Amino acid sequence: MKHLHIWQNEKFTEPYIKFINKHFDPSEHLFIIVGSGVGAKITPRENVLEISRNASGIKRLLSEMYKSDKIYLHNLFNMDVNRLLFLQPWLLKKCYWLVWGADLYAYRNPRTTTKEKFKEFVRAFVIKRMGNVVTLVKGDYELAKEWYGTKGTYLHGAYINPISKDYLDSLALSEKSKDSPVVIQIGNSADPSNNHIDALNKLKNFKDQNILIYVPLSYGNKNHAKVVAEEGKKIFGNKFIALMDFLPPEEYSAYLNNIDIALFNSDRQQALGNIYALLYLNKKVYIRSDTSMWSHFKEKFEIEMNDVLSIENMDFNQFVQNTETQNKKKINDVFEEHYLVDIWGTIFNK
Structure with missing residues (x-):
């Protein structure tokens, strides 16, 4: 073989x-x-x-x-x-x-x-x-x-990426009225490396704003998921929603389309499938500047990411403002099969 x-x-x-x-x-x-x-x-x-x-x-x-x-x-x-x-x-x-x-x-x-x-x-x-x-x-x-x-x-x-480009392309542009809450996602799983509690604390100053926070907790550490769900409710009340049920890729794609801002507070490379999909949908994404992902997006895709570590020094308008409209074009190749065929062809022929 x-x-x-x-x-x-x-x-x-x-x-x-x-x-x-x-x-x-x-x-x-x-x-x-x-x-x-x-x-x-x-x-x-x-x-x-x-x-x-x-x-x-x-x-x-x-x-x-x-x-x-x-x-x-x-x-x-x-x-x-x-x-x-x-x-x-x-x-x-x-x-x-x-x-x-x-x-x-x-x-x-x-x-x-x-x-x-x-x-x-x-x-x-x-x-x-x-x-x-x-x-x-x-x-x-x-x-x-x-x-x-x-x-x-x-x-x-x-x-x-289990999140299909074709399905992302089929999603209608998410329409927001002036009264719609700013929808925020934290992390991608119940893995403690998402540093959920620290992320919740970084957003604590915005708890009185018109926001809605979703946290995917359907897989990973169940005990950690319980702690995060309890702390989120304690700080944000009904503005916090723990996603405890696993969503199939198409449903998850539709869910991501409704997100305005995603915050990934892991101190390592993690959740790139989620991040790629959110960037493709031109959502505002925060990652940490002290991770290997930070230079990855700058050097490989020429994307200037938003820094999780700066959130506590922002006012709400700075936090939510999103002027980037070109990320979909920049990130397009990672969803193309020819891109992956080239990558694996290089590995197999090495």
């Missing part, structure tokens, strides 16, 4: 397999799904293998790793895979780590137990010796070099 892909069933898994089989030779790609996950049901295909995290499953996985020319690690969350590579580091030269974000920024997590320290020791060993590092944002590759000393070759990568 020329190309071996390893990951769990996540929300990008099924769309990615469909995309690769459509645009590249399926006989050259094997997708191994290790254990259970939270993504959509995987369509049975000849080049898809779902294995359990037991001895026989891991043995089959290792066999396929040896037989493949290239190994694509779609994130580094799976410790079974990390341990295999730790014990057989000669495999790493043909590995491609597709960085998701949390698997890199785990470097900053405190570790107090022996088990936690050992897991990070294994990860650090693997990352340092990784043959290739594929990131959506080049700044994440620079961090991998700084934190883990990786010497792997850098490649740019991107996944299929």
Whole structure:
């Protein structure tokens, strides 16, 4: 097998397999799904293998790793895979780590137990010796070099955005009357890395304004979702709405079309699918200037983003004013299949 892909069933898994089989030779790609996950049901295909995290499953996985020319690690969350590579580091030269974000920024997590320290020791060993590092944002590759000393070759990568460009184009222009509230979104999930509470506090000065705040909390940390929902209601009352139910892509696209301002307070690369869609809809988007995403949008798309870290120094008119009308044109390519075909063709032919 020329190309071996390893990951769990996540929300990008099924769309990615469909995309690769459509645009590249399926006989050259094997997708191994290790254990259970939270993504959509995987369509049975000849080049898809779902294995359990037991001895026989891991043995089959290792066999396929040896037989493949290239190994694509779609994130580094799976410790079974990390341990295999730790014990057989000669495999790493043909590995491609597709960085998701949390698997890199785990470097900053405190570790107090022996088990936690050992897991990070294994990860650090693997990352340092990784043959290739594929990131959506080049700044994440620079961090991998700084934190883990990786010497792997850098490649740019991107996944299929589940939010369809065709559907975004079909949405009618969101019309607002002078009495309509300013609709604000905070974050994209119940992952604590969204720093929801800090974001809510940054908006506290605007609580008496005509606003409506939505916070997607349908997946991630359930306990954190509960805390955010309670704090949001405490500060903003009926102006705060926690989105606890998962919305299919088309419904979520329509929801995004109603947003005026989106605020992403994560201190790492996160939520780029949401951000791309919102920029395409010419919404006002705030991210943090101390993240790798900040330079990504400036250098790759010539988009001047709005800084979350400056909100507390703004009055309400400054916060809501949106004069940008060209972002749709600037961000268009990320929704085009030819853009992704070129990206993955470069990776596969490397």
